Amino acid sequence: MDYDVIIVGASIAGCTAATAYGRAGLRVGLLERHSNPQSHKTLCGHFILGGTHDTLQRLDFWQPMLARGAAVARGLGVWTEAGWIVPRPDQGVPPAISLRRSKLDPLLREIAANTPGVDLLLGHRVVDLVEDSAGTIDGVVAVTPGGERLILRARLIVGADGHRSTVAGLAGVAEDRAPNQRFLFWAYYEGAPMNGPGDGQVWMLDPDIAVCIRVDDGLTQVGVFPGKARLREFTEDREGAFGRFVEQLPDGPTLTGARRVSNFVGTTDYPCVRRDPTPRPRLALIGDAATASDPVPAVGCGWAFRSAAWLADATAGTLAAGGDLRHALRTYRRAHRFIDKWDDLGRADALAAPPNAIQRAIRRAAVHDAAIARRLAMFSMRAAAPSVLVNPAVAVRAAVGSRRVSPSASHQPL
Numbered sequence: 001m002d003y004d005v006i007i008v009g010a011s012i013a014g015c016t017a018a019t020a021y022g023r024a025g026l027r028v029g030l031l032e033r034h035s036n037p038q039s040h041k042t043l044c045g046h047f048i049l050g051g052t053h054d055t056l057q058r059l060d061f062w063q064p065m066l067a068r069g070a071a072v073a074r075g076l077g078v079w080t081e082a083g084w085i086v087p088r089p090d091q092g093v094p095p096a097i098s099l100r101r102s103k104l105d106p107l108l109r110e111i112a113a114n115t116p117g118v119d120l121l122l123g124h125r126v127v128d129l130v131e132d133s134a135g136t137i138d139g140v141v142a143v144t145p146g147g148e149r150l151i152l153r154a155r156l157i158v159g160a161d162g163h164r165s166t167v168a169g170l171a172g173v174a175e176d177r178a179p180n181q182r183f184l185f186w187a188y189y190e191g192a193p194m195n196g197p198g199d200g201q202v203w204m205l206d207p208d209i210a211v212c213i214r215v216d217d218g219l220t221q222v223g224v225f226p227g228k229a230r231l232r233e234f235t236e237d238r239e240g241a242f243g244r245f246v247e248q249l250p251d252g253p254t255l256t257g258a259r260r261v262s263n264f265v266g267t268t269d270y271p272c273v274r275r276d277p278t279p280r281p282r283l284a285l286i287g288d289a290a291t292a293s294d295p296v297p298a299v300g301c302g303w304a305f306r307s308a309a310w311l312a313d314a315t316a317g318t319l320a321a322g323g324d325l326r327h328a329l330r331t332y333r334r335a336h337r338f339i340d341k342w343d344d345l346g347r348a349d350a351l352a353a354p355p356n357a358i359q360r361a362i363r364r365a366a367v368h369d370a371a372i373a374r375r376l377a378m379f380s381m382r383a384a385a386p387s388v389l390v391n392p393a394v395a396v397r398a399a400v401g402s403r404r405v406s407p408s409a410s411h412q413p414l
């Protein structure tokens with residue numbers, strides 16, 4: 001065997017897994033089709049939810065991200081038709097972090113490449129898989145920068161190659177697709193003051209959503225996620241439609257006098273794609289290759305970090321001991337169900353339907369009720385299982401509280 005693990009794709013998921021495996025003493029081949037170590041994903045809003053904080057700390061990524069200028073958001077203000085849900089400083093919700101991918105991707109690649117045991121093979125595009133005599137995948141065929149076909153073998157092959165995953169395609173893995181009824185655009189501004197509460201703001205305009213976030217280099221990122229009914233307006237005049245949308249946001253950022261320092265980045269259609277994360281005996285998928293969710297709730301980078309860490313946690317010991325990978329991969333599959341549950345909810349939200357009575361009651365209650373506001377923040381940050389908010393006790397308290405607000409009741413724990 002050339003390596004213990006071959007990982008295809010050196011972006012968030014691939015670099016995270018490679019770093020974790022290397023630190024566990026394993027030999028890792030990390031193959032990336034791009035030759036330039038600075039290459040990065042451009043179609044990404046790079047807001048990494050607080051639920052990823054522990055993983056980033058544990059992997060020692062958090063401090064290097066701060067050192068590259070990442071902006072930390074400890075609480076977002078959420079505008080609802082009932083008013084602002086203002087974040088409280090003491091609510092114990094883990095912080096989110098934002099570092100543009102032009103800095104994040106090279107940083108993660110650098111960390112992985114400097115980890116003993118990791119061979120970062122840039123300019124190596126995987127074009128085929130290799131199977132042993134029993135039909136089990138045990139290697140990849142890559143085209144090198146010189147145009148040669150290189151065969152590499154390992155005990156575990158990992159597809160970390162994004163939502164169009166070549167590895168999954170070559171392995172014949174089925175895709176489960178779901179529609180997305182919103183589209184999205186954002187831009188970065190210098191000198192754009194925020195006027196809402198918290199370190200950033202989210203506007204729930206049903207079905208439209210908007211965000212305003214601080215990012216690295218002191219820039220402000222303003223994003224709009226309208227329902228597809230407004231697609232024509234944006235196709236005809238993107239800049240004008242974007243400006244009108246932001247102007248009408250209650251307490252929205254002041255863009256007059258601000259300097260836009262980027263193009264409008266975004267996409268008019270981004271369906272959700274899901275694949276089995278352990279589809280064949282010695283094959284695992286992580287990050288977008290397993291679950292490419294709706295971009296609107298900003299979950300994808302977090303899922304990429306977390307699924308990569310879970311895979312390494314589940315399999316590194318077995319790989320080091322030369323044991324049977326089946327049990328280890330089942331452990332990874334179980335851990336991944338956390339993402340599957342969230343993705344079920346995300347797919348429903350991506351239909352851009354009006355909020356139901358319970359969702360409306362929770363938002364209304366959260367404006368006044370600190371306990372519900374905290375649960376909503378934990379939910380939005382994917383810092384707990386969906387049941388942190390989606391449970392009968394919360395629904396009842398919200399239904400009662402949204403009709404009659406009592407300040408004394410608002411601080412009682414649920």
Ligand SMILES: Cc1cc2nc3c(=O)[nH]c(=O)nc-3n(C[C@H](O)[C@H](O)[C@H](O)COP(=O)(O)OP(=O)(O)OC[C@H]3O[C@@H](n4cnc5c(N)ncnc54)[C@H](O)[C@@H]3O)c2cc1C
Binds near residue numbers: 013032127287303
């Ligand atoms: C419009 C939009 C906005 C988003 N905004 C956010 C956000 O604000 N917050 C958030 O958390 N998520 C966001 N996401 C999601 C996030 O971008 C992805 O979830 C994340 O990039 C997944 O990381 P990954 O490492 O799995 O895959 P990717 O980042 O896609 O990386 C895949 C890597 O594999 C390499 N590769 C592909 N094929 C091959 C091959 N054959 N051989 C070798 N290498 C190969 C690629 O070059 C690339 O380096 C957004 C997504 C979209 C579309």
